[in-house]
Amino acid sequence: MKIKKEELSDYQLNLLGDKPLGQAILDYSKQLMYSFYYDVANELWEKNELVASDTDSMILNIKTKDIYKDMEEIIDELDTSGYPKDHPLYSEKNKKVIGKFKDELNGKIMNEIVFLKSKAYSFTLTDLSEEKKLKGIGKTTINKDIKFDDYCLFNNKTKMNKMCTK
Incomplete structure (x- = not known):
């Protein structure tokens, strides 16, 4: 049934919740990710390793010429x-x-990575630049006070920084 004009219909169009739709989108995204990894990446690169993944991304360690x-x-x-x-x-x-x-x-080519959890990781590139992600921490603090090595636990020492929030 098609409703041309809602005001002329006895039926009311209501969305009863966005969770089923969100779950369907998440499931489809996962299917795309797994399909790419197993059907494409594994077929092309026999020597690969899935280092980390998130809902919409994956990091692969690929050994190839x-x-x-x-x-x-x-x-x-x-x-x-x-x-x-x-x-x-x-x-x-x-x-x-x-x-x-x-x-x-x-x-660009990634050189090394420390992946603590989703939205908390850092990596270096072959040009020696660093990329750092820490959900909930301001970019200024990340860029100014946190280095790649700070994502690694050396000698059981943790690092504390102070930052201002508004």
Whole structure:
């Protein structure tokens, strides 16, 4: 049945809750992630390790001779629109297409990572720059006071910082 004008109908259209819809979206997202990992990544890279994952992301440790050559084989699965325009894999074909996988590092290579839990991790890139994420902590504090090594527990010493909140 289609309702053309709601005011002319005896039926009321009400959404009885957004939880079932949210769960369906989460389930679909998980299915996409698992399918990519097991059907695409595992087939392409026999020597890979799933280091960490979240609802909409995964970090893989891949051992291969040429990662970009390998990625050409699965380019239809990827959004490489964030890569530099002179990069061989740059394409706007899948830009912001739902279900396509985006390289959040835009072609840069991760060197090492400390992944404590979801939204609490740090990694270094081959150019020696650092990326740090700590949910609930201000960016200024993270950038100014926290270093990559602070995510690691050395000699059972913890680090405390003070920050102002509004």
